[in-house]
Every structure is written in structure tokens, then in C-alpha cells.
Amino acid sequence: MLNAEHTQGAHVGAPRSRVDGRLKVTGAARYAAEFPADSLLHGVIVSSAVTRGKIKRIHTGDAKAQPGVVEVFTHENRPSTAWFDYKYRDETAPPGSPFRPLYDDEIQFSGQAIALVVAETFEAARAAAMLVRVEYTPADHATNLDLQLDEAYVPPKKRNGIKPPPKPRGDAEAAFAAAPVKLQNEYRVAIEHHNPMEPHATTVVWKGGGKLTIHDKTQGSQNSQSYVTNVFGLSADDVEVISPFVGGAFGSGLRPQHQLFLAVMAALQLERSVRVELTRDQTFTLGYRPCTIQQVSLAANRDGKLQSVMHNATAGTSRFEDYQEVVVNWSGLLYDSPNASFDYRLAKLDTYTPSDMRAPGATLGVFALEAAMDELSCELGMDPIELRLRNYADRDENDDKAFTSKELRACYRQGAERFGWSRRSSKPRSMREGRELIGMGMASGVWEAMMQKTAARATLTADGKLEIACATADIGTGTYTILAQIAADALGLPLERVSVKLGDSSLPKSPVEGGSWTAASAGSAVQAACDSVKQALLTAARGLEGSPLANVDLDRIVLRDGRAEVAAHSSAGLAIEDIMRGAGKQKLEAEESAAPSKTAMLTHVGYTHSAVFAEVRVDEELGVVRVTRIVNAVAAGKIINPKTARSQILGGVVMGIGMALEEETLVDHHLGRFMNHNLAEYHVPVNADIHDIDVLFVEEHDEMVSPIGVKGLGEIGIVGTAAAIANAIHHATGKRMRDLPITIDKII
Numbered sequence: 046m047l048n049a050e051h052t053q054g055a056h057v058g059a060p061r062s063r064v065d066g067r068l069k070v071t072g073a074a075r076y077a078a079e080f081p082a083d084s085l086l087h088g089v090i091v092s093s094a095v096t097r098g099k100i101k102r103i104h105t106g107d108a109k110a111q112p113g114v115v116e117v118f119t120h121e122n123r124p125s126t127a128w129f130d131y132k133y134r135d136e137t138a139p140p141g142s143p144f145r146p147l148y149d150d151e152i153q154f155s156g157q158a159i160a161l162v163v164a165e166t167f168e169a170a171r172a173a174a175m176l177v178r179v180e181y182t183p184a185d186h187a188t189n190l191d192l193q194l195d196e197a198y199v200p201p202k203k204r205n206g207i208k209p210p211p212k213p214r215g216d217a218e219a220a221f222a223a224a225p226v227k228l229q230n231e232y233r234v235a236i237e238h239h240n241p242m243e244p245h246a247t248t249v250v251w252k253g254g255g256k257l258t259i260h261d262k263t264q265g266s267q268n269s270q271s272y273v274t275n276v277f278g279l280s281a282d283d284v285e286v287i288s289p290f291v292g293g294a295f296g297s298g299l300r301p302q303h304q305l306f307l308a309v310m311a312a313l314q315l316e317r318s319v320r321v322e323l324t325r326d327q328t329f330t331l332g333y334r335p336c337t338i339q340q341v342s343l344a345a346n347r348d349g350k351l352q353s354v355m356h357n358a359t360a361g362t363s364r365f366e367d368y369q370e371v372v373v374n375w376s377g378l379l380y381d382s383p384n385a386s387f388d389y390r391l392a393k394l395d396t397y398t399p400s401d402m403r404a405p406g407a408t409l410g411v412f413a414l415e416a417a418m419d420e421l422s423c424e425l426g427m428d429p430i431e432l433r434l435r436n437y438a439d440r441d442e443n444d445d446k447a448f449t450s451k452e453l454r455a456c457y458r459q460g461a462e463r464f465g466w467s468r469r470s471s472k473p474r475s476m477r478e479g480r481e482l483i484g485m486g487m488a489s490g491v492w493e494a495m496m497q498k499t500a501a502r503a504t505l506t507a508d509g510k511l512e513i514a515c516a517t518a519d520i521g522t523g524t525y526t527i528l529a530q531i532a533a534d535a536l537g538l539p540l541e542r543v544s545v546k547l548g549d550s551s552l553p554k555s556p557v558e559g560g561s562w563t564a565a566s567a568g569s570a571v572q573a574a575c576d577s578v579k580q581a582l583l584t585a586a587r588g589l590e591g592s593p594l595a596n597v598d599l600d601r602i603v604l605r606d607g608r609a610e611v612a613a614h615s616s617a618g619l620a621i622e623d624i625m626r627g628a629g630k631q632k633l634e635a636e637e638s639a640a641p642s643k644t645a646m647l648t649h650v651g652y653t654h655s656a657v658f659a660e661v662r663v664d665e666e667l668g669v670v671r672v673t674r675i676v677n678a679v680a681a682g683k684i685i686n687p688k689t690a691r692s693q694i695l696g697g698v699v700m701g702i703g704m705a706l707e708e709e710t711l712v713d714h715h716l717g718r719f720m721n722h723n724l725a726e727y728h729v730p731v732n733a734d735i736h737d738i739d740v741l742f743v744e745e746h747d748e749m750v751s752p753i754g755v756k757g758l759g760e761i762g763i764v765g766t767a768a769a770i771a772n773a774i775h776h777a778t779g780k781r782m783r784d785l786p787i788t789i790d791k792i793i
């Protein structure tokens with residue numbers, strides 16, 4: 046599967062800087078709201094001021110009378126489109142009926158889009174939007190998960206791609222009752238919003254004759270295209286979605302969002318180009334990490350061997366969709382226990398539907414499990430790492446399958462060494478410096494190593510340049526760079542001779558960028574496409590008159606520095622340009638797709654693992670926690686680019702610090718509204734919050750998980766980080782923190 050040249054290529058495995066870095070730092074990279082269009086109109090959304098009820102009357106006359114205003118769309122005058130004839134569900138939609146903007150007079154959540162004011166300038170649209178007056182008939186709402194727990198239900202329909210909780214094993218209740226050491230706790234994590242740098246926006250370029258070019262902030266150009274064609278009854282030939290750059294998303298760009306619908310609706314109706322941007326506060330009307338309440342019960346023998354694991358969770362969802370993620374399953378596969386049971390429920394709330402947010406489900410479930418494991422280690426008087434090693438799972442008991450690879454032991458060992466875990470005294474409140482208590486904590490992390498069927502095209506031109514094309518997105522993760530590295534090595538080219546095109550619905554088919562599967566999926570497709578081009582090139586090279594390669598076996602020919610050469614004789618060879626010219630080829634092109642191995646997945650399952658170590662300093666008088674050091678040791682198969690890979694883990698850890706200490710969307714349940722819908726009041730870590738973060742990648746060989754041996758890194762960095770911090774805070778202060786975020790009031 047892996048050939049020697051590839052693993053030892055000049056680029057794969059090397060810490061290359063981003064190939065798109067210059068475009069980004071010079072502002073040349075264009076984002077969805079930055080694409081120009083002739084006579085562009087601007088749409089501003091009016092949001093509902095109530096949480097539930099009906100629009101009694103909506104007064105748009107004053108707004109319409111403003112200079113520059115072209116139209117005000119509401120449920121009363123919106124064009125009838127295909128959307129309203131049937132319910133299209135996008136690629137990542139959970140079961141249910143997706144939100145339909147301007148569908149009727151019904152209000153389903155606070156901030157719901159209820160009108161779109163379209164004007165010649167953004168300023169005119171914004172000013173007029175303030176003049177839209179709405180009379181509501183409000184209805185009672187429920188936004189507090191605690192008050193809806195009695196109504197919680199097991200989702201009747203499973204969400205595509207989301208594994209339901211595993212079947213119980215043994216008798217978890219009886220084993221719990223009989224065990225000598227046990228604990229049972231409740232864990233809570235607040236609602237969090239993604240808050241990427243780039244707020245959601247769509248620019249629809251009207252090209253005449255009903256043809257549209259759409260620049261959308263999305264993690265899936267083809268998902269957005271399919272949404273638009275299905276909802277508006279257009280053909281795929283008429284709609285191209287081009288989103289080459291995405292300013293972060295963390296999952297918020299997986300589903301087509303309502304600004305896409307509104308911008309397309311207005312463009313089709315007015316036959317003009319239209320841009321709709323959400324304000325930062327309006328981005329809080331999109332999905333979010335659902336408020337989740339969990340119970341974890343652990344029971345062990347005195348030697349630390351787990352006898353029973355029970356993990357139950359209840360999460361909020363909207364009235365109209367059953368959003369699901371994998372919360373409790375991790376407790377069935379991370380450690381070995383003969384008895385285990387799981388339960389995952391939803392409760393309906395009058396909010397918008399939650400959505401995937403970086404390592405959806407795992408951040409929550411693994412936080413609870415790893416905080417409980419730390420507590421169990423204290424009960425046992427056992428080192429937390431030792432407890433984990435005693436219960437190390439060599440097999441995924443949930444699916445009864447072997448792991449494709451699992452170097453978690455090495456993560457514990459190397460992480461502990463780098464962190465200086467041996468310097469930790471075992472007793473809480475035993476380490477202090479000045480007025481600060483020092484704490485050290487650790488946790489495991491786990492995320493599924495997924496791969497999705499993806500296609501890519503490789504085009505080698507007569508000038509010896511290579512273009513790679515795939516519809517997947519680079520949301521800031523480094524996809525452009527790693528695909529260029531894979532392609533450059535496959536054809537023995539300098540990186541500068543490779544260009545990569547992504548984020549365009551007309552390119553070879555890709556699912557949404559997400560789930561940490563893009564490197565494995567698009568990377569394998571690029572490898573396959575380049576291998577095909579290579580075969581064609583070498584065949585052409587051998588067929589040339591007087592070719593020095595004519596009688597050389599294909600597997601003895603290597604491509605390096607833009608030349609095809611006999612492996613051990615670099616003098617005998619041909620430049621790519623000469624081969625192309627000699628063979629009379631303007632280009633050699635191949636499109637290939639890669640998919641997970643069905644046979645391997647019958648017996649094996651792939652997971653990415655990590656061990657996270659945190660040092661905190663807690664000022665007890667002020668209740669201030671500083672996370673002074675994090676070491677995150679990650680086993681993720683092959684690392685294509687240690688530099689961009691490290692950045693992914695850094696980002697995940699920073700988000701984990703936010704989850705542990707700061708991030709919290711506060712709901713005023715009386716109003717049913719998210720109150721801190723801005724970056725002044727929704728706190729994310731800033732420079733002053735971030736100290737030393739050390740990332741190390743543990744060597745892990747895995748030829749089964751994906752054709753290129755890659756597992757993916759976008760999400761594992763956040764998993765376990767909050768637990769390691771909570772555990773460190775316990776070590777520092779002796780206080781258990783089971784409710785995130787751990788704000789000052791909880792410390793004091």
C-alpha cells in the first residue's frame with residue numbers, strides 16, 4: 046500500500062509552511078463576503094425578538110420607503126420555491142424537518158430570521174432593517190434542559206453516520222453494587238458557540254439566465270450546491286459554489302445556513318447579485334454545542350480493575366430536528382470493563398438545532414469519563430496513569446473489533462516524560478509556590494479515525510507542473526499544503542510546481558470537510574490520482590525512441606526533482622518536460638477516488654488517541670486559574686506535515702482551555718434567549734490565557750486505517766484537554782469540578 050519513495054518523500058513528513066500562507070497574510074485570499082459582483086445588492090436579516098409564538102403583523106412600509114431599499118422579504122411575500130414543496134435534508138442534517146426561513150408566521154427560536162431587507166448599499170439595508178416593526182403573539186417556551194429532563198427520549202431515528210450507544214455488556218448495575226470501590230457523579234457542560242473568525246456570509250453572483258455563482262462560507266461546496274439546487278429547483282449546471290477559503294468553522298459550516306437560502310432567494314427574485322452577511326450576534330442563531338447533562342458510574346476492584354462502567358447523557362435539541370452526536374460510546378471502548386451500560390437521550394427545547402462543534406460528543410463524554418477516572422484513581426490511591434494502564438483496552442469492545450492501531454501506551458509514556466509527571470506529588474493541595482497552588486492533571490483523548498469516499502484529479506502539464514483538484518474545503522487546517530506535499534512526492538516534484546484547487550462544487554466529488562477525515566480521505570484520493578498519472582508518465586517515458594528507460598522495470602524507475610530516473614543510476618533518466626514533449630502530450634490527467642477498505646472495516650476500527658497533561662496555578666484568594674503548561678501527546682498514524690499538524694493540536698488545546706475555563710453561552714430562560722452573543726461577553730481564550738503548549742506526535746504505523754496511513758488531527762486536540770485541566774484543578778485545590786466552564790465563582 047505504502048511505497049518506499051512515498052514514505053521517504055522529500056515533502057511528506059516535513060514541516061512545510063502553508064502553501065496558501067502568503068495569500069492569507071497579504072489579504073489576497075478571498076472569503077465569502079469579499080468576492081466582488083457588479084451592481085451588488087446587500088441583504089440584512091431581521092431577527093425575531095421573541096422565542097416562540099406567531100408574527101401577528103409585520104410592518105415593512107417604513108423600511109421599504111427608505112432610499113436605496115429594493116425589497117423587504119417576509120413570510121408574506123417570499124417567493125414560492127421548491128423548498129416549500131418538500132423537505133430537503135442536507136448531507137449532515139439530523140433526522141427531522143430543517144428550519145425553513147420565512148416559511149410562515151411561526152417563531153421557533155429567539156433570533157429566528159423573519160425578514161430580509163435588500164438595498165443598494167449595506168448601510169441602507171442595515172438602517173432600513175431597524176425600521177421593520179413586528180407585532181408578535183408570543184407563546185410559552187422551554188429552553189432550560191433541567192426542566193425538560195422528564196420529557197427526554199431515545200431518538201427514534203438515528204442520525205446518519207452517528208453510532209447509537211453500544212449494547213450493554215454483562216450486568217453493570219449488579220457489578221456496581223458488588224464492587225468495593227465506586228463512584229457515581231453528574232457532569233455538566235454549558236452550551237458553547239463555534240465563533241470562528243469569519244462570520245457566516247454568502248455572495249450570490251447573478252450571471253443572467255438563472256445561472257448563479259455562489260461564494261458561501263461552507264465546509265462543503267457540494268453540500269451547499271445540492272441544497273440550493275434542491276430547495277430552489279435548479280439544475281447543478283446552473284449553480285456553482287466556490288469557497289476557496291474559509292475563516293475557520295469548527296463545524297458551523299457543515300450545514301448550509303439560512304443566509305445562503307436568503308441570498309439565493311433574493312438573487313433569483315430580483316435577478317441581481319446579492320450578498321447577505323450575518324453579524325457576530327446573528328451567528329449565535331446558528332447551531333451550537335448542545336447543553337449536556339451526564340451521569341458516569343465507575344466501579345473497580347481494589348487493584349484498580351474496572352468492574353462496571355455506566356454512562357448516561359441527556360442533551361438538548363430543537364423542536365424540529367433530533368440532533369445527535371456520540372457522547373457515551375467512548376466509555377465503552379477507551380477502557381476494558383466486563384460490565385457496561387449506556388444511555389443517550391434528547392430533550393426538546395425552543396432553540397435552533399444544535400450542531401457539530403469540534404469533536405462533537407467526544408469533548409463532552411470524554412470529559413465526564415476522564416474526570417471520573419481521575420476521581421477513581423484518588424479513591425484507589427493509585428496514580429492516574431497506572432489506573433488507565435490497568436484498564437487498557439486492546440480491543441474495541443463496543444463493536445467487538447480490533448483497533449487498526451493504538452499507540453496510547455506510548456502517548457502516556459512519552460507525554461508523562463515530557464511533562465515531568467514523576468515530579469507530581471500524589472496528594473491534592475501539596476504543591477504550592479507563593480500564593481498559588483500548583484496542580485497537575487492528566488486525561489486520555491480519543492476520536493474516531495474516519496475516512497469517507499472522496500475523489501481527486503491530478504493534471505500534469507507539458508511544462509512539468511501539476512495541478513490537484515478536489516471539492517473539499519480547507520477551513521484553515523492546512524489541507525492545501527498537505528495535498529501539495531502528497532502530490533509533490535508522488536511525482537517527485539518540488540512543492541512550487543504543484544498547485545491545489547479546492548472548495549469548488551465543480552471539482553471532483555468530496556463530502557463536507559469534517560470529522561477529521563479530510564487528510565485521510567482527500568489525501569488518499571490525491572495519492573491515487575497522482576499514482577495513475579505517474580503510471581501514464583512512465584509508460585510514455587519508456588515508449589520514447591531511444592529512451593534510457595525503455596527496458597527498465599516500472600518499479601525500478603523513480604521520479605525525483607522533476608525527472609524519471611533509474612533507481613540507482615541518477616544519470617540515466619529524462620526530465621518530465623522532455624517526456625511530455627517526446628510523447629506529444631499537452632497533459633496527462635487522472636481522476637481517482639479513494640474509500641475505506643470494506644474488508645478491513647469488517648474486523649477493524651480506527652481511532653486516534655492522545656494523552657493530555659496539564660499544569661495549573663490557582664490563586665485561591667482570587668479564584669484565578671492559569672493553565673501554565675499543557676503537553677499533548679498524540680497518536681494519529683502518519684503525520685504528513687508536523688508543522689500544520691502541530692497547529693491543529695494547538696488550536697484544539699486552546700479550544701479545550703476555553704471549554705474548561707471560559708466558554709459558555711448563557712441563556713436567559715425567562716426570555717429564552719442567548720444573552721452573551723458577542724465576543725466581549727462570550728469569552729474565548731486570548732493571548733494572556735495561553736502559556737506553554739507542547740505537542741508531540743507518537744510514532745504510529747497504520748496501513749489499514751486509510752491507504753496513506755493517516756488518521757486525522759482536526760479534533761483530537763480538544764478531546765481530553767478540559768478533563769486534564771479539571772483534574773489538575775482538583776490536584777491543586779482538592780475541589781472536584783464537574784460543571785464546565787470552571788469559572789472563578791466555582792473555585793472560591
Ligand code: MOS
Nearest residue numbers: 296402403559560
Ligand atoms: Mo467538524 S465539528 O466535523 O467540522
